[in-house]
Amino acid sequence: MRGMMRHFAGVLGFALCAVSVQAQTFPSKVVRIVVPFPAGGTADVLPRILAEKLAAKWSQPVIVENRAGAGGNIGAEAVARADPDGHTLLASPPGPIAINHNLYPKLAFDPAKWVPVTVLAMVPNVLATRSTLGARSVAELIAHAKANAGKVTYASQGNGSTSHLTGAMFQSMTGIQMLHVPYKGTAPALTDLIAGQVDLFFDNIGSSLKQHQAGKIRILAVASAQRANVLPDVPTLSEAALPGFLSVTWFGVVAPEGTPAPVAERISAAFAEAIRMPDVQKRFVEQGADPVGNTPAEMAAFVKDEVSRWQKVIQDANVRLN
Numbered sequence: 001m002r003g004m005m006r007h008f009a010g011v012l013g014f015a016l017c018a019v020s021v022q023a024q025t026f027p028s029k030v031v032r033i034v035v036p037f038p039a040g041g042t043a044d045v046l047p048r049i050l051a052e053k054l055a056a057k058w059s060q061p062v063i064v065e066n067r068a069g070a071g072g073n074i075g076a077e078a079v080a081r082a083d084p085d086g087h088t089l090l091a092s093p094p095g096p097i098a099i100n101h102n103l104y105p106k107l108a109f110d111p112a113k114w115v116p117v118t119v120l121a122m123v124p125n126v127l128a129t130r131s132t133l134g135a136r137s138v139a140e141l142i143a144h145a146k147a148n149a150g151k152v153t154y155a156s157q158g159n160g161s162t163s164h165l166t167g168a169m170f171q172s173m174t175g176i177q178m179l180h181v182p183y184k185g186t187a188p189a190l191t192d193l194i195a196g197q198v199d200l201f202f203d204n205i206g207s208s209l210k211q212h213q214a215g216k217i218r219i220l221a222v223a224s225a226q227r228a229n230v231l232p233d234v235p236t237l238s239e240a241a242l243p244g245f246l247s248v249t250w251f252g253v254v255a256p257e258g259t260p261a262p263v264a265e266r267i268s269a270a271f272a273e274a275i276r277m278p279d280v281q282k283r284f285v286e287q288g289a290d291p292v293g294n295t296p297a298e299m300a301a302f303v304k305d306e307v308s309r310w311q312k313v314i315q316d317a318n319v320r321l322n
Contacts, residue, residue, distance in 0.1 A: 023262035031062045032088045033253075036075025036096060037157065038068045041186030042206040042287055046120050046251055047091040049283050053274035064091075068184045071160040072096040073107060080109035084258035086267055089117065091253050095160050098306040102314050103160040103321045114254035115261075116299035118268045120275065121289035123204040124224035125166055125247040127237060128217045130196045138221050138240040141200070145176040152178045155189040155201040159321050163189070165310060166202040166223060166247040168317035173242050193217055204249045205230070206287035223247035230288060250292075250306070252299060264296050 033051060037043045044066060051062040067075035076096035082088035090096070101111045127138065135141035145152045156164035159182045171178055181198050183189035186207045193201045194216045201208075201217075205228055212219040212231075221237040222228045225246055237245040253271060255264055274280055275293035284291045294302070313319075 023260065023266050026086050026263050026266055027058050027060045029060065029087055031058065031060060031086075032082075033062065033064045033091050034075045034079050034088065035064055035066050035091050036068060036072035037066065037092070038185035038187050039066050041157070041190075042123055042204050042249075042289065043091070043093050043186065043251055045206070045287055046284065046289060047253075049280060050120070050271060050274050053277060053280065054270055057270055057274070071100055071103070071158040073100060073104065073109075076100075076111075077108045079254075080113075080256055082256050084115075084256040084260075086255055086259055086263040089253055089255055089267070090114070091120070091251065093157075093249050093251055094162055094306060094310065095158070097252055097254055098303050099162075099165070099310045099314075100160050102307075102311045103319065105321075110257070113257035115257065115259040115264050116296040116303065117253040117255055117264050118271045118296070119292040119294050119299050119302060120251045120253060120271065121284055121287075121291050123206055123249045123251070123287070123289045124222050124228055125162065125202050125249055126205050126208055126219045126223065126228075126231075126234075127170075127200065127221045128193065128203050128208045128212065128219045129200045130193055130198070131216060131218055132196050133199055133218070135220070136218070138235075138237060138242070141220060142174050142176060142241060145174070145178060150177045150179060152176075152200070153181050153198045154178050155181050155183055155193055155198040157186050157189060158182050158184055162247065162249045162310075163202040165313050165317070165319065168319045169245070169247065169313050170202070170237075170242075172317040173245060190217075202247065204288065206289055209288055228288065250302075251289075252303070261296070268294075268296050268299075 035044050055062040072095040079090040135144045154167045211217045221240045272293035275291045
């Protein structure tokens with residue numbers, strides 16, 4: 001018995017040593033960050049800002065790869081199937097990390113098994129309309145939508161995205177009916193909003209701000225708890241018409257199931273170090289993003305709360321996907 005215990009202890013010690021060495025030598029090759037949405041949106045821009053810094057720190061190429069589709073599920077599935085060695089990561093808004101399992105009847109991956117790395121940033125969502133829409137306030141928009149039930153269109157970054165669910169929550173809280181038009185990410189949705197092909201879009205502030213300032217679209221309200229510093233004259237949805245309305249997008253990094261904790265912690269520390277750099281902070285703020293850079297344990301606790309929050313939104317708004 002003692003011999004067997006010594007054998008198991010030896011095997012365990014060897015395994016722990018191997019994991020420690022793996023963490024210390026990471027990365028040993030190209031690091032691939034998969035963004036499950038198209039290029040051009042905040043989900044794509046933030047990881048690209050950090051990839052430059054990580055490549056310099058690690059002396060290894062860090063490549064951002066866009067694999068869009070199915071509300072982020074296509075890119076997420078590719079990461080879930082990758083080797084769990086930290087060299088393939090998912091950088092994404094909440095969908096494939098904390099929301100989609102409550103929307104889709106079947107997924108090719110289990111979001112509960114992601115290995116948390118870090119939350120990159122938090123970004124307030126905004127209610128943006130095409131510039132030619134007559135409504136110039138939230139109250140006017142609600143009145144317009146009620147008078148044109150089922151005819152007002154709202155874009156989203158895709159089925160199950162935060163913009164989709166925010167639109168569903170908006171309908172639920174106002175009692176209006178709108179037509180959902182899903183896209184494969186922020187960029188194509190925003191392009192059609194600017195062109196007047198859709199009426200409104202619950203976008204994140206980073207993508208819409210410059211278009212609003214240029215007069216190409218109109219931001220009627222922000223969906224955060226407080227007004228945005230970059231839009232001090234724009235009210236929150238809560239103060240404008242809907243008390244308690246809150247919708248904030250976050251962008252997180254996770255690794256495949258089985259990725260050793262020391263590896264995840266090493267990657268997390270590198271991301272946090274990059275996020276603290278003054279030039280990175282400046283570029284994040286320009287995107288309307290509040291930098292975070294927390295630990296794997298902190299991200300795990302945060303995601304747990306987000307799963308519960310969006311699950312309630314889905315249930316209250318009776319959102320269903322085929």
